[in-house]
Amino acid sequence: TLSLVSSRALFKKLCTSTRDLWYYVTRGVGHEENKKKATMSSDDTDEQLFPIDIHYYKLIDWLVDRRHCDLKWLNEAREVQGRVKRALGDLPEQIKETLHVTDPLHYYDCVDVVERLKVLDGDEKTLFGQYSSPRLKEWADILKQYEKKNIYLAECAQILIRNVKYEVPALRQQISKCQSTQRECERREGECLASATTLRNTFQVSCKEMNISGERVREELRSLVDELPGVYRDTMATLPSVMEAIMGYEAFSRTIHNRHADEKFLPMLSYILKHGNVSVYEWKHGKPPPEPQVQCVLTSSNASNEGALEIDWGGGDLEVGQEETGEEVMGMDTSVFEIVVEGSGTTLATAVDPELQPLLESPQARNLLLNDLMELKEFISQRMLELSSNTNTVLGVEQFNDDVTLHGVQSETKLQNMLDHVSKVMNMLTNARVQHLFLIKGSPRYLDRLSHSLLQHQELANRAASHAHVYRGKGEEAGILAGHLEPQLTILVQRTKHLQEKVAADISRRYNNRVVNIMGEINQL
Numbered sequence: 210t211l212s213l214v215s216s217r218a219l220f221k222k223l224c225t226s227t228r229d230l231w232y233y234v235t236r237g238v239g240h241e242e243n244k245k246k247a248t249m250s251s252d253d254t255d256e257q258l259f260p261i262d263i264h265y266y267k268l269i270d271w272l273v274d275r276r277h278c279d280l281k282w283l284n285e286a287r288e289v290q291g292r293v294k295r296a297l298g299d300l301p302e303q304i305k306e307t308l309h310v311t312d313p314l315h316y317y318d319c320v321d322v323v324e325r326l327k328v329l330d331g332d333e334k335t336l337f338g339q340y341s342s343p344r345l346k347e348w349a350d351i352l353k354q355y356e357k358k359n360i361y362l363a364e365c366a367q368i369l370i371r372n373v374k375y376e377v378p379a380l381r382q383q384i385s386k387c388q389s390t391q392r393e394c395e396r397r398e399g400e401c402l403a404s405a406t407t408l409r410n411t412f413q414v415s416c417k418e419m420n421i422s423g424e425r426v427r428e429e430l431r432s433l434v435d436e437l438p439g440v441y442r443d444t445m446a447t448l449p450s451v452m453e454a455i456m457g458y459e460a461f462s463r464t465i466h467n468r469h470a471d472e473k474f475l476p477m478l479s480y481i482l483k484h485g486n487v488s489v490y491e492w493k494h495g496k497p498p499p500e501p502q503v504q505c506v507l508t509s510s511n512a513s514n515e516g517a518l519e520i521d522w523g524g525g526d527l528e529v530g531q532e533e534t535g536e537e538v539m540g541m542d543t544s545v546f547e548i549v550v551e552g553s554g555t556t557l558a559t560a561v562d563p564e565l566q567p568l569l570e571s572p573q574a575r576n577l578l579l580n581d582l583m584e585l586k587e588f589i590s591q592r593m594l595e596l597s598s599n600t601n602t603v604l605g606v607e608q609f610n611d612d613v614t615l616h617g618v619q620s621e622t623k624l625q626n627m628l629d630h631v632s633k634v635m636n637m638l639t640n641a642r643v644q645h646l647f648l649i650k651g652s653p654r655y656l657d658r659l660s661h662s663l664l665q666h667q668e669l670a671n672r673a674a675s676h677a678h679v680y681r682g683k684g685e686e687a688g689i690l691a692g693h694l695e696p697q698l699t700i701l702v703q704r705t706k707h708l709q710e711k712v713a714a715d716i717s718r719r720y721n722n723r724v725v726n727i728m729g730e731i732n733q734l
């Protein structure tokens with residue numbers, strides 16, 4: 210009986226333990242699991258609130274570190290790109306026109322090609338599930354190869370890095386350089402045009418001063434020498450106006466300095482006023498020059514060797530080419546003559562004796578005349594200065610009251626009139642144009658230098674205009690290049706932005722649609 214009671218108590222106790230165990234198994238464990246699941250669900254909800262931020266430059270490393278892409282993705286991507294290039298040759302033209310074949314096509318471009326081929330070739334499939342169109346089949350295989358090991362993600366990340374880091378900045382730098390070149394060319398073109406205008410104006414002013422048109426500068430300058438006789442006539446017509454000043458100067462000098470009555474004042478000026486613009490020979494020797502008797506026999510050097518040029522001097526024959534060691538031939542000074550040979554073979558003898566020149570044409574006599582005029586001008590200027598001072602000097606008016614000749618040098622008005630006449634005569638012989646005429650007549654080398662200096666302005670103006678034309682062309686080329694590059698930059702930025710959105714959406718899909726932000730300079734394009 211005791212054993213039976215003990216057995217019953219043990220059984221009852223065992224049943225109670227079993228019931229507790231069942232309760233624990235059926236309710237306790239489930240409760241803990243539900244509690245854990247609720248905790249995990251709460252954590253997942255919190256994670257969804259945080260975005261995934263990835264710097265664009267670290268995008269490939271991020272994909273490789275999280276096992277989305279293989280380390281050797283580049284080799285496989287190159288193989289896929291080779292298939293894409295080969296498949297491009299079989300595409301219809303209407304699809305090629307919409308693709309940017311200058312840039313390497315990426316995965317999403319291939320997706321667009323497949324969608325367009327489905328419209329053109331149809332999306333019918335064979336019994337084995339493949340497309341019946343060979344082109345569509347080829348492009349579908351390319352997509353599958355891209356999706357294997359997520360090669361397309363790494364390749365798109367590489368394109369993003371290359372575009373943001375290199376392609377877009379290079380295009381912008383090139384456009385900026387073209388625009389800078391265009392502005393610089395416009396500035397230099399303006400400077401060259403302004404310089405050409407200034408040089409042409411200088412040339413026109415110089416020609417106007419020389420009274421030439423500028424069409425044939427050297428010939429026109431040489432023809433200006435014909436104006437010298439007119440200058441001599443005008444000067445001789447104006448010279449008598451200084452007679453009153455000369456008389457006043459002579460009377461003043463004799464009175465103040467007690468000079469002898471026979472002493473000559475202003476010898477060259479007085480001589481020209483008395484005798485006129487005679488020859489230098491007459492001024493030196495006091496008589497007119499003898500008439501030269503020279504016979505010039507002109508022969509052609511092309512006739513024969515025996516028919517050499519002979520010049521008959523009146524006393525004998527002299528052949529050109531005959532050697533003479535003396536300065537005189539047949540009793541005449543050969544330095545007086547010059548032989549001029551023309552290109553046609555004709556020889557001409559002309560006389561250029563300096564003593565046969567008029568006094569105003571001779572540099573020596575003209576300088577003496579200018580010295581006298583300068584002496585007379587300085588006397589008048591000094592006399593006006595003395596009269597303008599209020600101090601009493603030894604040259605007072607009361608000293609010359611008895612000499613009528615000296616009354617003219619005691620009036621400032623008359624002295625000013627004399628000074629104007631003397632200055633006018635000096636200006637007629639010393640102005641720039643007349644000096645050019647004297648130098649042109651006396652020196653052929655000066656004629657060459659003067660014509661060269663005038664033509665140099667025109668040449669420099671033409672050169673500046675030519676440079677302006679070159680700068681205009683370079684500026685236009687830079688503007689055209691910038692116009693071609695700007696649309697390319699716009700398209701590249703748009704493609705980069707589109708690719709950024711696609712990559713971000715793909716990564717977001719892999720992380721339960723969490724927000725993915727690709728950070729960095731890519732957002733500042």
